[in-house]
Amino acid sequence: MLRTDDGQTIKLADYRPSDFLLHAVDMTIRLFEGRAEIETHLALERRPGVAASVPLELDGDELSLAGLTLDGAPLDSSTYKASPDGLTVFSAPASGRFTLTVATRLVPEENSKLMGLFRSNGIWCTQCEAEGFRRITYFLDRPDVLAPYRVRVEADKAAAPVLLSNGNPVESGDLPGGRHFAVWDDPFNKPSYLFAMVAGDLDAVHEQFTTASGRAVTLGVYTEKGRSAQAAYAMDALKRSMVWDERRFGREYDLDVFNVVAIADFNMGAMENKGLNVFNHKYVLLDENIATDSDYAGVETVIAHEYFHNWTGNRITCRDWFQLCLKEGLTVYRDQEFSADEREATVQRIGSVRRLKAHQFPEDQGPLQHPVRPGEYREINNFYTATVYDKGAELVRMVATILGRDGFRKGMDLYFDRHDGMAATIEEFLACFTDATGTDLTQFALWYAQAGTPTLSVSQSYDPEADRLSVTLKQALEPGAAATQTAPMHIPVRFGLVGSNGQDKEAVTTSEAVVGDVIHLREPETTVVFEKLGDRPYLSALRDFSAPVTLKHEQSEADRLALARLDPNLFNRWRILNDLVAEALTTASRSGADATASPFASEIVEAILASASDQSLEPAFRAQALALPGETDVARLVGENVDPDHIHAVVEAARRQIGESGARLFQELHAELASDGAFSPDAASAGQRALANSALAYLVAATGDPAPATRQFSEARNMTDRLSALSLLLHHFPNSPDTIAALAEFYERHEADELVLDKWFALQATIPDASALERVETLAAHPKFTLRNPNRVRALIGTFAAANQVAFHRADGAGYRWVADRLAEIDRINPQISARIATTFRAWRSLEPVRRDYARKVLRQLVDLEHLSKDLRDIVERSLR
Ligand code: TRP
Ligand code: ZN
Secondary structure, X not given: OOOOOOOOOEEHHHOOOOOEEEEEEEEEEEEEOOEEEEEEEEEEEEOOOOOOOOOEEEEOOOOOEEEEEEOOEEOOHHHEEEEOOEEEEOOOOOOOEEEEEEEEEEOHHXXXXXXXXXXXXXXXXXXXOOOOHHHOOOEOOOOOOOEEEEEEEEEEOOOOOEEEEOOEEEEXXXXXXXXXXXXXXXXXXXXXXXXXXXXXXXXXXXEEEEOOOOOXXXXXXXXXXXXXXXXXXXXXXXXXXXXXXXXXXXXXXXXXXXXXXXXXXXXXXXXXXXXXXXXXXXXXXOOOOOOOHHHHHHHHHHXXXXXXXXXXOOOEEEOOHHHHHHHHHHHHHHHHHHHHHHOOHHHHHHXXXXXXXXXXXXXXXXXXXXXOOOOEEOOHHHHOOHHHHHXXXXXXXXXXXHHHHHHHHHHHHHHHHHXXXXXEOHHHHHHHHHHHHOOOOOOOXXXXXXXOOOEEEEEEEEEOOOOEEEEEEEEEOOOOOOOOOOOOOOEEEEEEEEOOOOOEOOOEOOOOOEEOOEXXXXXXXXXXXXXXXXXXXXEEEOHHHOOOOEXXXXXXXHHHHHHHHHOOOHHHHHHHHHHHHHHHHHHHXXXXXXXXXXXXXXXXXXXXXXXXXXXXXXXXXXXXXXXXXXXXXXXXXXXXXXXXXXXXXXXXXXXXXXXXXXXXXXXXXXHHHOOOOOOOOOHHHHHHHHHHHHHHHHHHHHHOOXXXXXXXXXXXXXXHHHHHHHHHHHHHOOOOHHHHHHHHHHHHHHOOOHHXXXXXXXXXXXXXXXXXXXXXXXXXXXXXXXXXXXXXXXXHHHHHHHHOHHHHOOOOOHHHXXXXXXXXXXXXXXXXXXXXXXXXXXXXXXXXXXXXXXHHHHHHHHHHOOOOOHHHHHHHHHHHO
């Protein structure tokens, strides 16, 4: 267990309900320049059975008490105790309801943590998940305390013509002195983390939406002044999300209004506050001149995600923060399904699996490992992780695979029915699927408790005499840093038996482990026999990545190449090819290998080029076939003694090898697919741009000729093409006069747009050269750089540490030192951001000895700093364990 002087460990096993019940919240928020006055009336009641001697204990964080009454009467100072982090009332009535009125005073302008009430470009804004409400007022700030809220906001009319909160608007009007007010009423019980208030001078787009049952809803997307035209795509995505949730899950929206606000200073992507979603403006504002295709996809996904939380998160919330995956894993699953339906399912699945492997696998296989439902934490902010979100979504996907589409829907219907208006647990969630379908999920539930990526080993043998294929599956889970148990789990393995004609053969078997196209592995090892095949099939295993495992499939290269060409499951066609590519890069990256030699056997290059040129496939899929694993993916596969310079050289050599072999194809693709005018953000058009830009990248890598990239940069009519070209120029020719001119032109053109400036900073942070460190040092002193805006910090420092393997991992340790020094500075401003960026050190133990020593040294120096936040300390200490 973890222990430090300043941090206690919170444990799931210690959960108990609150001693007091909360029946209603009535708040008044008065906003002024330089201060905010908060008055909160809490209708409370001692929980029956709780002794009268037990005091009422409310949470606080950096608060100061400005007034306190109980049923209207001031409290004697001996009957309560107030401190910045809590308010204890010793005189709460033994029984019956009472009203506690708490006044606090805040200075939103000084709130640089962006939790609680803060200001962003003049806009007053709140962020309460997970524990931000206690920075606004003293409260039972826990997700299992639910109540209806009535909120009155008052502000200067000129400074804040728009006053928003949760629920429906019920009243508004003018006040003396140029001030005005608005009252919002949220009838749905909610925990405090879903509270929100926004006030400011905002522009908006509005549209009407009619739900399936005929309820009229006014939708609003609010932006900073002058930017509402860039909210059109977000509004469109919102309406599509609302329709999809009705069709796919039978879930309708429930209030008269649904508002989205775009904010420039925001710790994460967005927040699902009831009826008032608050977004990082990066996930709302776009048009083709400022945003890439992946920005469009990001807006669509995040809008859907936050909207879907209305049912999975808000109507049914989490009992405690250990259950975070109950809302996040499920909601990511739902947004992935939405994107699969709106775009191209296989390409979406490839993207999700790439993401899982790039972010969740290293987390699950390193010192920051934790179960999808953790058993303990010191700082909950550090558990908004790829494991909780993305592996959490994979677990829901496995439930759907095990139960089938109809069974899954039945279980979801029961969940909505049974737990609406409540705070639930993972056990309760799983019980709905069992009760709706009769399927026992006891063994499956281990996925929530056991940390680490299981290894799934598959082998097969075909007996031509008997015409039988035996398939043996084994599972293993190594004990890891989280020290959870490693019992065998229920692993659903989707499969196909592919004939040489590229069609699936019927799977004839007497094995009870096989249901339809899924083998249910429950034991450490199982053998399944298939009969009446006619001839030897190719075994296509783990189709659609049906379980988040490391697959070790003993299969000949010939079989794998055959499947990469003809597997009717397109996901597996990609996956098998990608595994061949990743293995070759890994072999070439191990110490002792020649980093500059061509890493691929010619068959692999041919397979890549065959996919890339196959006109029967979606361009987006072809682009995925061309996309190499990232350098951090290769580092994870190499596993020990990692030399990032060596890996970088190998990946460059791979790019050259593919580029040279496919030069003619790439020339054709780039010419054929180059954008010819009108821009459309749809998935098919984006896929064409992706393939064209991938072709361009290979051309430049193979020829070393900047001309086509220079031309594309100056002729591009959308950000996707412009940024791709600029990226190639910067990566291959960072100091050429043309590149310097292009970079300067880009800056001048977009200087006024914060979101594009982030791209300008981020791109320079990725230049794969040791001197990129000096460049980011210089950029950190640029007038447009600030440590106060999380997007800017992530763009320059976060990108450098996460995406520049060469310069961050400089062999002289200077990259580590620079990032660690910045972390110490950021930590004093915004600990959530410093802690998040610090996770880039987590793989330090797998580095070669020289870098490993430097990394350990800077981590130890960080721990020794006196004023480290709880957030950053937790990450660094766990990284060192
Ligand atoms: N619940 C949010 C989501 O996943 C994420 C979130 C958690 C968040 N904590 C936050 C967003 C703090 C902003 C700030 O949709
Ligand atoms: Zn979420």
